[in-house]
Amino acid sequence: xxxxxxxxxxxxxRAVVRIVRNPAxxxxxxxxxxxxxxxxxxxxxxxxxxxxxxxxxxxxxxVVVQAMLFTAMASAYNIADDKLSGIVxxxxxxxxxxxxxxxxxxxxxxxxxxxxxxxVLAVGVLAGMRFDAGLVWIPAYIGLGLLFVLAASLVMGLIxxxxxxxxxxxxxxxxxxLPLLMLSTGFAPLEDFPGWLQxxxxxxxxxxxxxxxxxxxxxxxxAATVGQAVVWLVALIVAFALVGARQxxxxxx
Amino acid sequence: xxxxSAPPTIEVDGLVKTFGEHRALDGLSFTAAPGEVxxxxxxxxxxxxxxxxxxxxxxxxxxxxxxxxxxxxxxxPEAVRRSIALTGQFAAVDELLTGRENxxxxxxxxxxxxxxxxxxxxxxxxxxxLTDASEQRVGEYSGGMRRRLDLAASMVVPAxxxxxxxxxxxxxxxxxxxLWDVVRELRDDGLTIVLxxxxxxxADRLADHIVVIDAGRVIASGTADELKSGIGGGACVVTxxxxxxxxxxxxxxxxxxxxxxxxxxxGAVAVLNAGDLPLIEVVQVASAAGIGLDDVARRxxxxxxxxxxxxxxxxxxx
Numbered sequence: 001x002x003x004x005x006x007x008x009x010x011x012x013x014r015a016v017v018r019i020v021r022n023p024a025x026x027x028x029x030x031x032x033x034x035x036x037x038x039x040x041x042x043x044x045x046x047x048x049x050x051x052x053x054x055x056x057x058x059x060x061x062x063v064v065v066q067a068m069l070f071t072a073m074a075s076a077y078n079i080a081d082d083k084l085s086g087i088v089x090x091x092x093x094x095x096x097x098x099x100x101x102x103x104x105x106x107x108x109x110x111x112x113x114x115x116x117x118x119x120v121l122a123v124g125v126l127a128g129m130r131f132d133a134g135l136v137w138i139p140a141y142i143g144l145g146l147l148f149v150l151a152a153s154l155v156m157g158l159i160x161x162x163x164x165x166x167x168x169x170x171x172x173x174x175x176x177x178l179p180l181l182m183l184s185t186g187f188a189p190l191e192d193f194p195g196w197l198q199x200x201x202x203x204x205x206x207x208x209x210x211x212x213x214x215x216x217x218x219x220x221x222x223a224a225t226v227g228q229a230v231v232w233l234v235a236l237i238v239a240f241a242l243v244g245a246r247q248x249x250x251x252x253x
Numbered sequence: 254x255x256x257x258s259a260p261p262t263i264e265v266d267g268l269v270k271t272f273g274e275h276r277a278l279d280g281l282s283f284t285a286a287p288g289e290v291x292x293x294x295x296x297x298x299x300x301x302x303x304x305x306x307x308x309x310x311x312x313x314x315x316x317x318x319x320x321x322x323x324x325x326x327x328x329x330p331e332a333v334r335r336s337i338a339l340t341g342q343f344a345a346v347d348e349l350l351t352g353r354e355n356x357x358x359x360x361x362x363x364x365x366x367x368x369x370x371x372x373x374x375x376x377x378x379x380x381x382x383l384t385d386a387s388e389q390r391v392g393e394y395s396g397g398m399r400r401r402l403d404l405a406a407s408m409v410v411p412a413x414x415x416x417x418x419x420x421x422x423x424x425x426x427x428x429x430x431x432l433w434d435v436v437r438e439l440r441d442d443g444l445t446i447v448l449x450x451x452x453x454x455x456a457d458r459l460a461d462h463i464v465v466i467d468a469g470r471v472i473a474s475g476t477a478d479e480l481k482s483g484i485g486g487g488a489c490v491v492t493x494x495x496x497x498x499x500x501x502x503x504x505x506x507x508x509x510x511x512x513x514x515x516x517x518x519x520g521a522v523a524v525l526n527a528g529d530l531p532l533i534e535v536v537q538v539a540s541a542a543g544i545g546l547d548d549v550a551r552r553x554x555x556x557x558x559x560x561x562x563x564x565x566x567x568x569x570x571x
Binding site: 006007010011014017018021022085086087089090091092093094095096 | 306309310311331334335337339341342343344345346347348349350354358359361362363364390406
């Protein structure tokens with residue numbers, strides 16, 4: 001266990017350095033979510049407010065989840081890059097803990113996601129978001145966001161493993177990304193979707209997480225929504241961590 | 254060196270590895286004696302990298318056995334990993350980190366303290382002539398520098414066995430020579446080195462012992478000299494003054510042995526298996542045929558000849 005913590009934190013440190021030194025990754029962690037926030041706020045706020053929604057309360061949680069998905073897609077890119085450069089094989093041929101690579105990558109993603117999340121939240125508050133359920137829920141809000149990024153990174157990580165290049169990894173990763181985000185309660189209310197699609201929209205993990213985040217900010221039933229989200233995310237994390245650990249063991253040099 | 258005197262450091266016995274229908278390793282067997290450079294020579298797709306991957310515990314064999322320093326790769330992978338350093342086909346170092354940061358990272362992963370990892374990194378940078386570039390990101394390194402850093406990263410914690418998988422592929426001649434010097438130094442330090450290569454010259458210059466592999470099995474083994482003497486003769490290469498007389502020259506020289514056109518441009522003719530043919534006879538035959546000569550030279554057999562003869566499936570010598 002201590003070998004896993006030591007090796008995992010060394011590799012986590014490497015992951016953070018790689019994120020900070022890669023301009024594309026810095027932009028996708030900071031500029032992109034803020035740009036989305038600003039544009040949606042500009043285009044949609046008056047429309048949604050006119051329909052009786054409080055858009056300043058709704059939008060930040062959507063953009064938070066989107067930022068988490070950006071982090072997960074960057075993770076897919078990084079895995080593909082590491083695998084093709086042979087560094088995954090090299091680490092494997094060394095006497096380090098078999099799960100250390102997975103843990104190190106997850107640690108890097110969570111740290112990147114934390115900064116993205118806090119940034120979006122700060123801008124959201126500036127644009128009028130309030131934690132009406134009480135400020136004590138802020139840590140839970142951040143925690144749930146990070147739980148989501150962990151699940152998303154593990155799922156996207158599989159794409160990174162199977163892709164033929166880092167660029168291909170990002171292209172393939174956007175195939176689940178776009179429908180999951182657009183067909184969610186993030187940008188439009190559930191009743192705006194066609195009836196046959198509503199069950200999917202309502203219960204898919206992106207919607208469930210966004211609804212739970214909104215509840216933690218004072219807009220919904222915390223116990224019910226957060227419970228549902230945690231079940232979804234923990235199930236995804238356990239399943240895909242097992243698969244991911246197997247993937248790392250299969251890579252040769 | 255007497256290869257039998259000590260138990261082998263690496264022992265590969267009847268190794269089989271299949272990928273679907275393809276038998277990448279098909280009963281591969283060889284040994285590496287302590288402190289020697291073993292050259293594993295073979296064309297692309299012969300199974301060289303697969304063999305290295307099995308020996309470095311990255312792939313599980315489907316049959317046969319392999320051991321490194323007495324540890325079986327399948328039963329004791331952890332012990333094997335502690336005994337080996339692997340430099341794969343691509344210089345597997347982190348491009349976004351500096352040379353020094355890479356070495357510190359690998360040192361920390363080998364359980365060195367921060368301070369010890371830094372000190373070791375500086376030593377290795379010095380030894381591999383990378384001190385000036387130590388603060389540059391590896392993305393800015395040349396191919397030769399990356400290779401040297403890759404080797405340095407393998408040396409962070411001295412391991413008794415080093416696997417080098419095609420270490421000079423893609424390097425310019427100067428970087429290649431530098432890398433060869435490094436490999437010789439490492440051998441002088443007492444490391445057992447397994448070097449795969451498709452370059453015969455590389456095996457000839459570096460390896461104490463060579464195994465030639467093709468289609469996943471060993472087709473010949475020995476020292477470079479043993480392999481060369483195994484195919485006999487060598488050749489005598491005769492170049493006419495006028496390339497157009499090539500055919501006539503070959504005709505005339507055929508009284509001395511089997512001939513073939515050696516070089517279309519110069520018209521040079523090779524008399525095969527004629528390493529000890531008195532050159533004066535060649536000159537006499539040519540002048541009797543009225544053909545002026547530009548050059549007559551002996552050619553010792555090269556490993557290329559060995560390699561081509563051994564791996565040429567379409568033209569097996571009778």
